[in-house]
Amino acid sequence: MMLTNRTKQWIATLGLLLLLLLPGQAAFAQAVHLRVGLYQNPPLSFSDDDGVPQGLVVDILRAVAQEEGWELEFVPCEWTQCLEMLASGQIDLMGAIAYTEARTERFDFNSEAYFVNWGTVYTRSGTTIQSLLELDGLTIAAVNEDVYTLGLQDLLTRLGIESEFITAQDYAQAFAMVQSGAVDAGVVSRLYGVLHEADYQLEQSPIIYSPTTLRYAATKGGHLAILATIDSYLGRWKSEPNSPYNLALNKWLESHALVWNLPWWLPWAFGGLLAWVGLLFGAVAILRARVRAQTASLSESEQKFRSVVRECTDGIALTDEQGRMIEWNASMAAVTGIEAAEVLGQPIWELQHRLIPAGQRTPEGLQKLKEVLLNAIRTGDLPRSGEIMEREYDHPDGSHRHIQGSIFPIKTARGFMLGSLSRDISAQKHAQETIKAYSEKLEEMVADRTQELRLAQEQIIIQERLAALGQVAAGVAHELRNPLSVISNAVYYLRSIQPDADAKVKEYIEIIEHEDWAADKIVTDLLDYSHLPQPDPEPLPVAEIIQQALDKATLPDQVSLSTQIPARLPEVHADPRMVTQALGNLILNACQAMPAGGALSIEAEKRAGKVAIAITDTGEGIPAANIPRLFEPLYTTRARGIGMGLPIARKLVEANGGRIEVRSKPGKGSTFTVILPVSKEKK
Amino acid sequence: MDKPFRVLIVDDDVNMMRTLADILAASGYIAETTSSALDGLGKLEANPFHCVVTDIRMQGMNGVEFQQVIKDKYGPIPVILITAYADHDLIVRGREQGALAFLEKPLNIPLLLSILRAIAT
Numbered sequence: 001m002m003l004t005n006r007t008k009q010w011i012a013t014l015g016l017l018l019l020l021l022l023p024g025q026a027a028f029a030q031a032v033h034l035r036v037g038l039y040q041n042p043p044l045s046f047s048d049d050d051g052v053p054q055g056l057v058v059d060i061l062r063a064v065a066q067e068e069g070w071e072l073e074f075v076p077c078e079w080t081q082c083l084e085m086l087a088s089g090q091i092d093l094m095g096a097i098a099y100t101e102a103r104t105e106r107f108d109f110n111s112e113a114y115f116v117n118w119g120t121v122y123t124r125s126g127t128t129i130q131s132l133l134e135l136d137g138l139t140i141a142a143v144n145e146d147v148y149t150l151g152l153q154d155l156l157t158r159l160g161i162e163s164e165f166i167t168a169q170d171y172a173q174a175f176a177m178v179q180s181g182a183v184d185a186g187v188v189s190r191l192y193g194v195l196h197e198a199d200y201q202l203e204q205s206p207i208i209y210s211p212t213t214l215r216y217a218a219t220k221g222g223h224l225a226i227l228a229t230i231d232s233y234l235g236r237w238k239s240e241p242n243s244p245y246n247l248a249l250n251k252w253l254e255s256h257a258l259v260w261n262l263p264w265w266l267p268w269a270f271g272g273l274l275a276w277v278g279l280l281f282g283a284v285a286i287l288r289a290r291v292r293a294q295t296a297s298l299s300e301s302e303q304k305f306r307s308v309v310r311e312c313t314d315g316i317a318l319t320d321e322q323g324r325m326i327e328w329n330a331s332m333a334a335v336t337g338i339e340a341a342e343v344l345g346q347p348i349w350e351l352q353h354r355l356i357p358a359g360q361r362t363p364e365g366l367q368k369l370k371e372v373l374l375n376a377i378r379t380g381d382l383p384r385s386g387e388i389m390e391r392e393y394d395h396p397d398g399s400h401r402h403i404q405g406s407i408f409p410i411k412t413a414r415g416f417m418l419g420s421l422s423r424d425i426s427a428q429k430h431a432q433e434t435i436k437a438y439s440e441k442l443e444e445m446v447a448d449r450t451q452e453l454r455l456a457q458e459q460i461i462i463q464e465r466l467a468a469l470g471q472v473a474a475g476v477a478h479e480l481r482n483p484l485s486v487i488s489n490a491v492y493y494l495r496s497i498q499p500d501a502d503a504k505v506k507e508y509i510e511i512i513e514h515e516d517w518a519a520d521k522i523v524t525d526l527l528d529y530s531h532l533p534q535p536d537p538e539p540l541p542v543a544e545i546i547q548q549a550l551d552k553a554t555l556p557d558q559v560s561l562s563t564q565i566p567a568r569l570p571e572v573h574a575d576p577r578m579v580t581q582a583l584g585n586l587i588l589n590a591c592q593a594m595p596a597g598g599a600l601s602i603e604a605e606k607r608a609g610k611v612a613i614a615i616t617d618t619g620e621g622i623p624a625a626n627i628p629r630l631f632e633p634l635y636t637t638r639a640r641g642i643g644m645g646l647p648i649a650r651k652l653v654e655a656n657g658g659r660i661e662v663r664s665k666p667g668k669g670s671t672f673t674v675i676l677p678v679s680k681e682k683k
Numbered sequence: 684m685d686k687p688f689r690v691l692i693v694d695d696d697v698n699m700m701r702t703l704a705d706i707l708a709a710s711g712y713i714a715e716t717t718s719s720a721l722d723g724l725g726k727l728e729a730n731p732f733h734c735v736v737t738d739i740r741m742q743g744m745n746g747v748e749f750q751q752v753i754k755d756k757y758g759p760i761p762v763i764l765i766t767a768y769a770d771h772d773l774i775v776r777g778r779e780q781g782a783l784a785f786l787e788k789p790l791n792i793p794l795l796l797s798i799l800r801a802i803a804t
Binding site for chain 2: 474477478479480481482483484485486487488489490492493496497516520527531533
């Protein structure tokens with residue numbers, strides 16, 4: 001059969017109308033079936049030993065259901081499970097639930113309360129908890145999402161009291177946990193508490209709070225009519241003595257002297273409690289404000305402290321009151337080469353011991369260090385506390401460092417911490433050592449320079465003395481040589497006219513002649529030293545000049561002479577008069593060194609391109625201390641002579657490009673060696 | 684010596700002058716003495732001399748200046764300069780002017796006599 005489109009549209013519309021109408025007709029036609037959540041909260045709601053639903057809530061609801069023809073299906077569940085099922089619509093209704101504003105967002109409640117309840121805190125017998133404040137730090141067994149659990153938690157939070165809540169499945173388990181000692185206290189409704197406190201030998205504390213009304217709750221938006229019906233019955237039944245409501249109250253609660261009405265004192269108690277809580281809230285608010293301010297101040301102080309520690313160029317370390325490292329800034333890591341991660345939590349004595357050079361560490365040292373530092377933590381008494389000490393340190397990078405540091409106790413509320421400051425002073429040390437080295441070098445240089453200046457000054461003094469000597473000598477020479485010359489003339493004349501004079505006269509004439517010569521020698525020496533003429537050098541055979549010198553000298557009889565002059569010795573380049581005089585002075589000096597007689601030896605040799613003429617005596621020798629002064633003018637250790645012989649000899653030799661060396665052994669004799677340049681031309 | 688060899692001795696030290704004159708006289712020389720160059724010039728003017736022995740350092744005209752005057756006025760009379768101590772410059776100047784010898788006091792008498800002997804012969 002073919003239907004037209006219009007026909008199809010009509011049939012569809014009719015079908016839709018039937019579908020919309022049929023459920024409404026069924027609702028009116030069927031009895032109301034309600035699934036009611038039942039959790040264990042005797043005497044309000046529970047399943048008895050046979051699994052039969054019992055309790056105040058059950059009886060009241062059964063009475064209403066009977067009047068209204070409702071079918072009730074009791075669904076056993078745990079408290080939190082019941083709440084979940086009610087919220088999700090798995091059950092329709094639930095009794096024994098306290099009314100709160102918060103819960104109205106999840107559930108619908110009826111208006112008439114059937115019971116007033118409040119929270120109480122129970123403890124084991126003998127435990128005396130008198131106020132909320134005493135719950136601080138205690139463990140409390142409580143049922144999750146229970147209104148009294150939430151109420152107590154809210155109160156404690158507001159008062160800043162920290163308690164640990166241990167979850168109990170229901171009030172019975174909460175009481176069992178308190179009884180067993182697993183927790184310090186338990187939270188239950190006052191109804192459950194009064195009915196069961198004896199079973200668990202528990203005591204109700206004076207802490208009561210969160211007064212609530214017990215009502216019926218339904219799935220949100222689903223059963224407003226049902227709740228309104230329950231209200232209408234409850235409103236009426238409360239005023240009728242034999243109503244199912246009052247019968248149920250008598251049945252379940254009368255025996256325990258519990259009435260649904262508030263006792264006369266309860267509002268006052270709650271009022272007082274609220275006022276007290278209000279006061280506490282005020283006090284807590286003020287305290288919190290202060291704490292916030294203090295916390296902010298502490299936080300700022302902490303931040304400043306952190307910044308200072310972080311940025312400080314000195315190493316900073318801190319321990320806690322047990323001596324474990326809690327602070328180790330970057331500078332400390334740089335100074336020691338040990339990172340903070342390695343040391344935090346470590347005992348300070350182990351670290352301090354680690355900073356000692358490896359070779360000096362001993363178990364006894366560690367033990368001693370530990371004892372000292374532990375004592376400091378306990379008593380605040382630390383030897384050399386805060387004193388800046390220096391020590392050497394083998395840095396992990398292989399370098400050897402100098403570290404300056406101090407360690408000191410810091411008083412805290414719980415005892416003593418230890419603080420330590422460290423600074424790497426290696427560069428400073430190095431600079432100090434460098435400065436010290438420079439300073440020593442400078443002192444050395446100053447000493448050397450001072451010595452040079454002293455010698456120069458002595459030379460100047462000598463030069464001045466010589467200049468003065470020269471002037472005096474020149475003046476004296478003229479005045480003295482004339483009479484000396486007259487004496488020598490007279491001696492010559494007397495000797496020439498009296499060749500046959502007697503021996504005594506001749507002897508005395510010789511004495512006069514010798515003394516005249518000695519006096520003239522003094523004048524000549526002074527003149528020679530102060531007015532040395534320019535040398536007129538020429539090639540000279542060494543043997544010849546030695547012989548000339550010997551000819552001029554008069555050797556004492558008790559002095560023997562030996563000479564050793566190689567035949568093929570090169571000629572020297574010198575002024576003959578000056579060299580002869582120099583050698584003569586040295587020969588005379590040698591003879592004077594041997595007043596009791598001795599051996600005079602004169603040896604010549606070629607030495608390093610020069611000629612050395614050594615004049616050796618076997619006299620008393622010269623003490624080493626006197627040798628440097630030998631060539632000073634007017635220096636003499638002898639009774640006779642003015643000490644000009646050696647200075648003139650040296651001056652004459654040096655003027656000819658040579659030098660004189662002296663070697664002497666006291667008691668053995670001396671050697672004066674004249675070293676002269678060799679002539680380059682043939683004579 | 685065929686004829687007397689005349690030596691003029693000039694020295695401001697009287698004893699020097701006298702002893703030297705005695706020595707020369709003992710050796711056969713005719714020695715005249717004077718204590719200043721000016722007097723010496725007077726002696727030279729009055730009598731001829733074969734040789735002059737003069738001190739260098741004297742009051743007034745010194746020996747080297749005296750030598751120069753003799754050379755200028757009397758020609759080549761040998762002059763022997765004697766001195767106790769003379770400036771180097773004066774000695775050099777005397778040598779350049781042709782002094783025969785330069786002798787330091789105390790005098791080496793044998794040397795002086797040998798020089799005079801050499802002049803005289």
